[in-house]
Every structure is written in C-alpha cells, then in structure tokens.
Amino acid sequence: MKVFRAGMALAGLMLAGCQQAPAQAAGGTIEAVNHTRWAINHFSVNGQSGIDIIGPHQGGGGGCCFRAPAQWQPGMTVKIDWETGIGDTDEFPGYGNREAYLAWERKIDSSRKKHSAIVLVPDYTGQKTCGITVHFLPCDKVKVTTSCHIYSDPQYPVKEPLRMPEPQVCPK
Incomplete structure (x- = not known):
C-alpha cells in the first residue's frame, strides 16, 4: 500500500510539472527556402539545426524540431544563424592538379560568411502551426512563417x- 501511495504521489508531482510547462502548439521540422544566388551551408533556428545545405534558389532543411508557443504574443522572435557561400561548383577543377584544386578551395573558403538575425514571428493566432520555414532573401534579410x-x-x-x-x- 505504501508503494502504491508513493507511486501516486510521484505521478501527481509529474502531472503538476507538466501542467506548469508552457503550452505548446503543434510542432514540426525546420525548413528553409533560399531566394538568393548563394548557398546556405548551414542554418539554425534558436540554436536548433536546419540540417541540409540549401543551394541557390532551392528549398530544403528538415531539422527537428520547432514548436511555437500555443499563444502568439506580439514581439515574438526567433534567432536565425546561417552561413552563406558559393553555391555553384561549375569551376571545380578536380583533384588532378593540386595547385588548381587548392586555389579553388581557397576561393570557396573565402566566400563563406556567417550571419545572424533576430526575426519577428508573424501572428499565427487562430491558425494551425507546423514547425517553421525560414526564407533567406537578398541582402541578408530573413522572413519566417509557421x-x-x-x-x-x-x-x-x-x-x-x-x-x-x-x-x-x-x-543599410
């Protein structure tokens, strides 16, 4: 009987803890649409990885998971971090000529740029939410939607x- 009561007390504490946690809307993956001529080498939303490299003018992602709070609040933001680089490998010289390869590699490395932005989450009141999609726009602008x-x-x-x-x- 003591074990039963202890188990019930523990279950009650766990349930109370869950009820105190902030309510979450439906969650989903972290996706992206790249509207630029640059590759998105990697990106994250609030530190959670979006997984895939996204080529110029393509979509991708698939990182897990993003959950929007159940209630949208004015001023809600997410932090987007990303790295851009050359998205076109047409100039890849192959591995046969080491000097040409190393010069190409230096060009690729020098094109990489790190970016970060705090982005407003648009109002989703009354709508179902499904993860988050990040839109990378020219001039290092970003939009998001749930x-x-x-x-x-x-x-x-x-x-x-x-x-x-x-x-x-x-x-500017």
Missing part, C-alpha cells in the same frame, strides 16, 4: 519569388 501550407500554395503567407533580383548595393 504556416502549414507549402511555398507553392496560394494561401502560403510569404509571396516573394524564388529567384529574387539582388541589388548591386544593399540598403
């Missing part, structure tokens, strides 16, 4: 085209 619609769906909230023109000089 929409369950896919990018090609007319109801998808981000309307920027996949191939966006990039200005010669980005506004």
Whole structure:
C-alpha cells in the first residue's frame, strides 16, 4: 500500500510539472527556402539545426524540431544563424592538379560568411502551426512563417519569388 501511495504521489508531482510547462502548439521540422544566388551551408533556428545545405534558389532543411508557443504574443522572435557561400561548383577543377584544386578551395573558403538575425514571428493566432520555414532573401534579410501550407500554395503567407533580383548595393 505504501508503494502504491508513493507511486501516486510521484505521478501527481509529474502531472503538476507538466501542467506548469508552457503550452505548446503543434510542432514540426525546420525548413528553409533560399531566394538568393548563394548557398546556405548551414542554418539554425534558436540554436536548433536546419540540417541540409540549401543551394541557390532551392528549398530544403528538415531539422527537428520547432514548436511555437500555443499563444502568439506580439514581439515574438526567433534567432536565425546561417552561413552563406558559393553555391555553384561549375569551376571545380578536380583533384588532378593540386595547385588548381587548392586555389579553388581557397576561393570557396573565402566566400563563406556567417550571419545572424533576430526575426519577428508573424501572428499565427487562430491558425494551425507546423514547425517553421525560414526564407533567406537578398541582402541578408530573413522572413519566417509557421504556416502549414507549402511555398507553392496560394494561401502560403510569404509571396516573394524564388529567384529574387539582388541589388548591386544593399540598403543599410
């Protein structure tokens, strides 16, 4: 009987702890759409990896997991960290000429740039949420959405085209 009571007390404490945790909306994967001519070598949302390399003008990701709070609050943000680099390997010289390969490798390495942005999460009140999709835009701009619609769906909230023109000089 003592074991039963102790077990019930422990279960009650565990249940109380779960009830005190903040309510979470439905979760899902961390995806991305790259609207730029640069490759996204890697990216993360609040420190959680988005997994895949995403080529220029492509989608990808698949990291696990992002859960939006059940209630959207004004001013909600996420931190996006990412690294860009050359997305085109047409100039790859092969491994036969070591000097040409090393020069190509230096060019690839010198093109890598680290970025970070704090991004507002759009209002999802009254909508189902499905993970998060990060949109990498020209001039190192970023948008996010928790929409369950896919990018090609007319109801998808981000309307920027996949191939966006990039200005010669980005506004400050």
